[in-house]
Amino acid sequence: MKFIVDQQVEDIEMPENLKLNTFLQEFHSNCPHPECSFGFYGFAFGQSPFAVPKPVQNALIDSAGKGAYAPVSGITELRNAISKYHKHYFHIDAAPERIYIGPGTKELIFNLLEILHGTVILPTPAWLGYLPQIRFLKKNYHMLPTRANRKISPSDLRKLALRLHDRQKILILNNPNNPTGLIYDQLELEEITDVCRELEITVISxxxxxxxxxxxxxxxxxxxxxxxxxxxxxxxxxxxxxxxYRLGYVIFPQHSPELKLQFKKILATEYTAVSTPIQHAAIAGFEISNEMEEYFQVTRKIHQIIGDYTYNELISIDGVKATKPESTFYLLADFNSYSSELQKAKIFTSQKLSESLIVHPYHTAIVGGDSLVLERTDFSARIAYVDYDGSKAYQNYIQHKPKTHSEKIEFVKSNAPKVVNGIKMIERFFNDLKNDLLKNENNSKNNLRLAS
Ligand SMILES: Cc1ncc(COP(=O)(O)O)c(C=O)c1O
Structure with a gap:
């Protein structure tokens, strides 16, 4: 039996999680060298290394018996908890009626793109998750490349939006940003807002x-x-x-009752409601409690210590630039100063650079520029500094909080050795690249001399 796949599905870009799995399977074949039995240095997967907070785990266990369907927009207790969470942490008054629960934000962003007519503006570099959705929905879209500071330029946004004649324009703002780890400050958001108000741009933040x-x-x-x-x-x-757990939520803009009704239709059509036990577990994660506050503080601190280390080590490699992360667990490394060496070594695309780094002897997995919606020839890469045992690092951090610079470095070395060694491998790769080229150049000079 031959099955015919819908053309629309065939046409979509491979989403990043599938792309990474396929890539690692294909290129990280079992290495025969015994010293490589550790697998690989994982800077590719964007997953928090920590344990799920205990209150959330316990609440999930207690909710195992809740087998009834939940309301389409989410259970009231969870929407109330998220409303209070936003007031407490983000100083936003979002009434529970403006909050909808979905199976992850990826699905909710897809649902928003389904109900919102209009042309999408996608700033780049970007998390790869957005593009397959936009393509699948056959939406018009335009990239908005960021400048050297890797943030949206309000004047570029304005220029682009003025060229678009669609009745509605939708800007995807990712703040804090994957892959750069940067955040937008109040003034930057206000400047973007001025353009959005003037040109009636809707924002998915x-x-x-x-x-x-x-x-x-x-x-x-x-x-x-x-x-x-x-x-x-x-x-x-x-x-x-x-x-x-697959649980996300969206807060609708103020005064959007008709839209909320349309959205509910989509949720009811596509997934009825998020799993009821998961919604109950999530309440514990969004309730304001000392335990959750400690969890956020400790995990942020560890991300920062390892992020600072990764950034400092990377920029100390000759010619390498990087964004200095202020949030997330990513940074964007820029290897473009090696363009000519890479090209001479027949590495013409960021995909090929990722392939060259994952094979022996480097065994280092990164996400190349093409997976960040950059030009294929842009040798930038996302570095996710999460390849360590988060539970162990958490315990060690609590027992002895590293304060001085050298204590922090020691903390990284003892808790995240694969991060330390992975960065060394990146350095070795670029050193080898330079040295191999030098060797080749010297060899060809010698050959010429011999021939003449
Ligand atoms: C920027 C960004 N948005 C959304 C998601 C998806 O989140 P969720 O697990 O809630 O679907 C990710 C996951 O990597 C992400 O990096």
Whole structure:
């Protein structure tokens, strides 16, 4: 029997999680060298290394018997808890009626793109998750490349939006940002808002990393600055290390009753409601408690210590630049100063660079520029500094909080040795690249001399 796949599905870009799995299977074949039995240095997967917070785990166990379907928009207790959570942490008054629960923010962003007519503006570099959705829905879209500071330029946004004649334009703002780890401050959000108000741009503000912001007082939600035009999405996946729970939520803009009804139709059509026990477990994650507050503080601190280390080590490699992360567990490394060496070694694309780094002797997995919606020839890469045992690091951090610079470095070395060694491998790769080229050049000079 031959099955015919719908053309629309064949046409979509491979989503990043599948792409990474396929890539690692294909290129990280079992290495015959005994010293490589550790597998690989994993800078590719964007997953929090910590344990799911205990209150959430316990609440899930207690809710195992709850077998009834939940209401389409989510259980009332959870929507109330999220409303209070937003008031407490993000200073936003979001009535529970504006909050909808979904199976992860990825699905909710897809649902929003389904109900919102219009052309999508996608700033780049970007999390790869957005593009397959936009393509699948056959939406018009335009990239908005960021400049050297890797943030949206309000004037570029304005110029682009003025060229678009669609009745509605939708900006996907990802703050804090995957892959750069950067955050937008109040003024930057206000400048973007001015353009959005002038040109009536709707914003989907993906704030899934908000709670991981190292200096939490610096995080500002777009939902606060542009409340009438912003859909804020967030969830359990990153800040609560519970991507596998599949629970996210969206806060609708103020005054959007008709839209909420349309949205409910979509949710009811596609998934009825999120699993009831998971919704009950999530309440414990969003309730304001000392235990959750400690969890957020400790995990943020560890992300910061390892992020600072990764950043400092990477930029100390000759010619390598990087964004200095302020949130998330990523940074964007820029290897473009090696373009000519890479090209001479027949590495013409970021995909090929990722392939060259994953094979022996380097065994280092990164996410290349093409998976970040950059040009294929842009040798930038996302480095996710999460390849360590988060539960162990958490315990060690609590027992002895590293304060001085050298204590922090010691903390990274003893708790995240694969991060330390993976960065060394990146350095070795670029050293080898330079040295091999030098050797080749010398050989060809010698050959010429011999021939003449
Ligand atoms: C920027 C960004 N948005 C959304 C998601 C998906 O989150 P969820 O697990 O809630 O679907 C991710 C996951 O990697 C992400 O990096």
């Amino acid at each position: 993906d704030e899934i990393y908000a709670q991981t912001t190292f200096d939490f007082s610096k995080f500002v939600s777009m939902g606060k600055v542009y409340p009438e035009g912003t859909f804020v999405t967030n969830g359990l996946s990153k800040s609560h290390a519970a991507g596998g």
